[in-house]
Amino acid sequence: MKAVFLDCNGVISEERPDYIKNPDEFIFLPGSIDAIKLINALGLPVIIVSNQSGVARGRISMRNLKAIHAKMISSIVSEGGAITKTYYCIHYPDCEYRKPRIGMLMKASKDLGIGLSDSFFIGDKTSDMKAANAAGCTAILVTTGHGTEQRQSAEHLADFIDTDILAAARRIAAMSPAQSSNVTSSKDCIVV
DSSP: OEEEOOOOOOOOOOEEEEEOOOOOGGOOOOTTHHHHHHHHHTTTEEEEEOOTTTTTSSSSHHHHHHHHHHHHHHHHTTOOOOOOEEEEEESSSTTTSSTTSSSHHHHHHHHHHHHGGGEEEESSSSHHHHHHHHOOOOOEETTTTTTTTTHHTTTTTTTTTEHHHHHHHHHHHHHHHOOOOOOOOOOOOOEO
């Protein structure tokens, strides 16, 4: 089964230079929930894979990370969307799960039966594009978040470049016939 992997900050939500530290600071980017709903309509699981080193750096508590996650999931579900699973790497700097390493992608593949080479990865950073390449996913760089500033270092790694997650979702829709799947949302987040 193929899936769509999403980075979170800068792709789904606004990026903050000092980390998103509590639910009030989590602000959806325009079109991000519509993009998730479009991917859901294709029957594709949506999996978030996000580095959250602010926890290891002492800038955000696990309690607040989980509260941010709960706000994000409940908002997406209330609008008719679904996130299949969320994986966070809270470590810094060296961890097999921290992007650009592919530990979170491999864990999702094993947990959910995802074929990585059939899947897509939408991200705004060079590390996202490197992870997508290493896992064999189709890499889509968006120019929201860090995407504009990192475009020069990331564009040679990207299979496609789009303005935002909604444009990327439309690209995926054009490339992927709908597959039958019962896409559901999980409130669980896996912290690795």
